[in-house]
Every structure is written in C-alpha cells, then in structure tokens.
Amino acid sequence: MELFKKQRVEYRRRDLDQLASMKVNFTESVCHADKKCHNECKLKVYNFGERKSVWGGDCGRYETRAEGGRETDYFQVRQALFEKALMEAGNLLTEAEAGRQPKPVIGIPLALHSLEWGVFWAHLFSELGFPVLLSPKTTNKLAFLGVENVVSEVCFPVKVFHGHVRYLMDRAEYLFLPNVVNAPVPQPDEIGYLCPLVQSSQYMCRSALNIPDRRIIRPTLHLKEDPANLVYVFEKAFAPGLRPRRSELQRAIFKALARQMEFSRQLIETGNEIIAHIDPAQPVWIVTGRPYNLYDDRLNLQFGKQLAKLGIKALPMDLVSSDSEDMSDFKRMFWGLGARIIRTAKRILRTPNWYGVHLTNFSCGADSFIEHFYRHLLREKPSLILELDEHSAVAGLLTRVEAYRNVVNNLQEKRMSRKLDPDEPDSLEAAG
Template identity: 40%
Template sequence: MNFFQLGVFWVHLFSEMGFNVLISPETNTSIVDQGIEVMTCESCFPVKISHGHVRYLKNKTDYLFLPLMIEMEAKPDMKGYYCPYLEANTYMLQAALDLDQRKIIMPALYLNKGKEAVKSSIQGEFQRLGLPFDSFLFEKAHFKARQAMSKFDAEIKRIGAVTLAGLKDSRAIVVVGRPYNAYDSRTNLNLFAAFSRLGVIAIPQDFLDIEKEEINEEYPNMFWGFGNKILKAAKFINNDPRLFGLYLTSFACGPDSFILHFFNHEMCRTNRPYLELELDEHSAGAGVETRLLAFLDAIKNQKKVRTLNKDVHFISRKSSASLSGRTLYIPKMAAISPCLAAAFEGVGRKAKVMPTYTKTGLEFGKSATSGKECFPCIVTTGDMVDLINNLRKQGE
C-alpha cells in the first residue's frame, strides 16, 4: 500500500542490492476480484486491492517485500504515523493468503528514525531469512535510492510549479488524499482522466510545495502522517484564490473520518466550496462525473474567493492544570479502564470510570459526529458530554 508514496525508493534500493524486482501490474478488475475474494475481515478498498496484488505476486517471486509501515518521515516537531491497516496489513495478508513467513521480508519501519533504523530492521529480516547482508552495499544502495526519490520528488514539484504559473487567473482543483487513494486508477476511478475530459486542470497534492505550510500550532496532536499532509494541502489551497479542494477518500477509512472535520474547518475559513469523494469497489465512474459537474458549477458561482488572513494568531490548545483536588474520569473503552482508575487511585489521585451507553449520551454522540466515525467514538463523545452535563447539574 505504500507503493505510490515510496515505490521509487524501494525499487531502486533492492535493485541496487542485486535483486531482480518484480512489480505487480496496474490495478485491474481481476486484481480487485482476487483481493475481495480472500478478505478475512471488513476493511477499506485499498486494503482489499493490496490482497489482490500480493495474490498476483505470490507464486511469481522468491521473496515478497511486505514491510510493516509504522511511521513516515516528518519534521522534528511533528508525528507521522501510518494508519493501523498499513501497520498490520502484512499479518492480514499472511492469514488471508497462507503466506510462508520464510518467503516474506517484513521489517517494521520507523522511517522517522532515519537510515540506521531502516538498515537495522532490514538487516534483521535478512538474518532471519538466512540471506547475506552487505552493509557497505546497503549504504550505497540507500544513497542511490534516496537520490532517485529526491529527483522524482523535485520533478513532480517542478511540474506543479509550472502548472500553477500557467494558470494565471484560471481556477484549478487540488486532489487531496492518501497516495493509495489518489493515484491508483481504480481507487480514483480514473479521476484525472475525467477532469481532462471536462477541460479542468487537476493537480495532485504531492505536486505542490505544501511542506512550507505550518500547521503544528493549530494541530499539535495530528499524529497521522497523511493527516499532516492533507491539512498542509488545505492551507496551501486557502492561500491561493485560484485553487479548490477535492478530498478523495475510501469508504470505512477510520483516520479520514476524523481528518475530514479539520479539512472542512479549513475550507470554511475562506468560505470555499470543496468536494468529498468517498469511493469503494461499488462506485462507478458515471456517478463520479455527475458530482464533478455539480462541483464545477459551485466553483463557477463563487465569484469572489477569500484567502487566509496572514495576521491571524492562534491560541495554543496546549494547557496544563494540577490534578490536586480534581477527579479524573476515564472513558470505559475496554476492560482495562477500571485498572487505570485504580492505578491513579494508587498514587493518590481520585479517578473514576465514567458511565457509558446512557440514552442521552448516545443521542448527543450521534448528533455531534458525522456518522463516518467508528461507534466507540460516538459512544465516548456522548459519555463525556453527558457526564459534564450531569456534573454541572450537581454543581460540580
């Protein structure tokens, strides 16, 4: 699933290390069907597709490279975690396809920790599999792979800059989303071809220099790596009156169900219309094109477009207060909640497990969420608000 983000790097790394690298073909109907056929649990569409790609490669290679992607590269003051599916998909694939662990290179990768951490993890896998590992060769291969990745990234940024310069006073759509949603021709239903037919310029977020945008002050706890990129893209859009956003996501994407709220907040700040496309294996191109046409009409009707006020100052959401004399309420999200409360009590702090599944709490939780979030989010949101309201009534 990380191919559209890091494929250039991995292909060059293993090629330089002496491997013949085989890449599965572009996603097609057969790969989709093969993936869905072997799924052992419900998931988003990209995970299902990944099962089809690995199934295609299973008997065609000596080894499968299926890393556990934990954390991507990020600025020192930011987090960059991948979603739980990307972290655990290797194990899901093993169970669904009955893969032999002796034929899988499956390092746990924390890219944010740098080259040495990547090297150590891959070396550990080579040792587990009984493969020779040449440290000098890896260093050389890693350097060349980084060069190739940097060259690729610089080229797409150049294309993006040229495209923006060529817009003049015209308008364009920025396609925002995770690489495996935005760039796979099946998950995006040939979205860019549709824009081309409609005579509209569409720019992928990775073609834009979004890294200069600062979001950490407003969103200090955005620990999803792609969430950081999506919100930076939103800031970039808001600073250019010619740009409008299209958020491409998959049905049942947990992180996006939360990130969408923040993206909507950013677009509302400049009163800018945007389109959210939530697609899966049942989506059809005709329906997408109909929505694109409606979106384009909304953009045409937007005569004046605001940009963000550069002088806006944000109040930090970070705060601290003493627990002395206070009661800490813990959401009842699992059997461990009473244990946590007991642990706090053990160190002299009052703690209680908050009541859950109350009627008023559930009603509020459903009204305060979009319906796309997981059910525990709805329950916990309602529990917290219901508790606060009850404490206020009691004068606490």
C-alpha cells in the same frame, strides 16, 4: 442544461411522426477503445436514427463532455514521473522473465505504501542485485482477487493490496511486505504515523493468504527516523541465505533513499512550473487524498482522466508544495498523511483561484478524524469530498463533479467580474 444556456449545444427540432417511425437497434459489445485498459466493460449500444447512446462503461468515456476543450491530465504527469523513476532502477522483470531467473525474484506489490515509496523499494533491491517483479496496475480482476481473499471488512485499498500480493505469490520467490510505521515530516516535533491498516498490512496478508513466513521480507520501517537506523532493520529482515553484507546494504539504502527524495523534488518542481503558468482567473482544483487512492486509476475511477475530459484543470497534492504551511494550530496531528492534507487545505484557502476536492474511501478511519478539519479550513470556499469503494461507479462520481464544477465556475466568474452588488456575499461563510 448549463451548456445549452451558454449556447454550446445545438437546438434540434424534432418531428413527432419521424420519432414515431424511428427504429431503435440494440447491440452489446465489449469495450476495446483503450488498449491499455483491462476493465473489459460490457457496453449496451442503442442506435436510433443518426444518433447513438452507449451505456455500461466504467470510465465515463461515453458520458463526459468538456466545456471548452480537454485539459491536461496532471495525474498522468505524476504517474509518468513515478514510472520513469521506477524504470531507472534496472533489474525490473516482466512476468514472462520472472520464471527464468538464476537468482530469487523479489515481488513488490504496487499498492498501499508502494504507490508513494515504490521508488525506494525498487532501487534498493536493484542496487543489491536482486531481480524485481512489480505487480501490474490494478484491474477489475486484480481488485476482485483481493476482495475474495480478504478475511475481514477493511477499506478498498487494503482489499486491493491483498489482490496484488496474491498475484505475486505465484510469480516471485520472495515478497517484500514491510511494516511502514511512519514517514518523514517537515518539522521534527511532528508524529507522522501511517494508518494502522497500512502498518499491519503484512500481517493481514500473511494470515489471509497463508504465506509461509520464510517467503516474506518484512522490515519494520520508521522512515521518519535517521536513515542509518534502517541498515540494521533491513539486515534482520533478510533470510540468512539472502542477507547482503552490511556495507553493501548501507550503500544500497542510501542510494535508494536519495533517488526517492529526488523523485519527491521532481514532483514539486513540476508542480511549481505548472502553477506558474496558470491564469489567475482560471479555477484550479487541488485534489487531496492518500497515495493509494489518488494514484491508482482503478480505485479512483480514473479521476484525473475524468476531470481532464471535462476541461477541468486539476492537480494532485503531490504536485503542490505545502511543507511551509503553519501547523501550530494542529500541534498533536497524529497522522503523517493527514498533516499533509491539512497543509494543502491551508494553501488552497489562501490561494484565490484554488478549490479543494478530497478523495477518500468508505471505512477510512484515519480520514474520519480529519475530514471535519478539512471542511472547517475551507469553510469560506466550496469544497467536495468524494467517498469511493469497490461498488462506486463513474456515473455517480461525475454527477457530483459536474455540480461542483458549476458552483466553482459561477463563484469564480463573480469574483473576477468585479460587478458584485456590495451587499452580495463573496464567500459561503459570509452567506451564512
């Protein structure tokens, strides 16, 4: 309707006799439109006259329509930098190569903490000379593998992590499943803890999948602390037959950490360059969340791609610098990622053409503590919180996205026109 009002949809006159005599053909097929997609959606295709209607796709390929052209998918920009940093590690194997190695293969599941810290993990084992097998991108099959193996009701990202670990069990001699307790923080007095389920994911997988203890490399990592402390922790985690010399391990840890930090700097530099070239009149969506739902296309239903197809300029929060934001009003923020989400919300608030979208998952305990703070901070602007799980579908997601787009665009047009009635509120808060 919005497109029709703006005269971007052509009006078609219909003849009732023609409609009555029209034949409708129905076929079913499996979608192969994107060779890189492994969903294998079963499509229902209706042909009537010269028109076609396609139903059943998970990605929204056949439903979305852009207003004014497709945008760049900045989630894929982040993904390209991540994959480049991973590949630079060397010693990364394909599935076929994993079974032909003289040295034991280390399997690293690309889920949960690895979608943020995978560069560190991959470079560390590569520097130590171990061949590394990364689990593939999450597919429906891999997600289902996790769902059917999990033994307690947890959030979807943890279920998917089980699927990645189960995949690697048949292909790698050793599994790298660290207990990541906390992450680096901008200020020394911050706490920086990760979600308890992320911290304990190794214990859950070991129990649910009956993994022998001897196959797991499981250091307890306090990444917030001095990197020198990691040497002893990793040394203790290796089995005696695998354990490298301490000097070799220290060198590998420091080199791998340096590459991880370089990756983080590249993200911010790339984001700054993108932001510098954005027209202040153009609305920009800043998408917050956790790495394991922001950067897994199965978990977020290809959210970046959906927004790009709709012509929406949207940046994931890894491309937005927020470390300098004042957190004095959140002195006891427990969660490391929660603090980053709140910082990003503060920058959204003070940037006129920025609007907030937060991706979360059903049963996310950590997000349940901070969502009301997120809404409170952005009370002067419209914001959108999307909860997803294994039952979510693109159609419902797009309905909310398109409604939010209309609100954002209308508000942005009013603000830029400078023709507002003096008594008309310019913010949601002022409107009451």
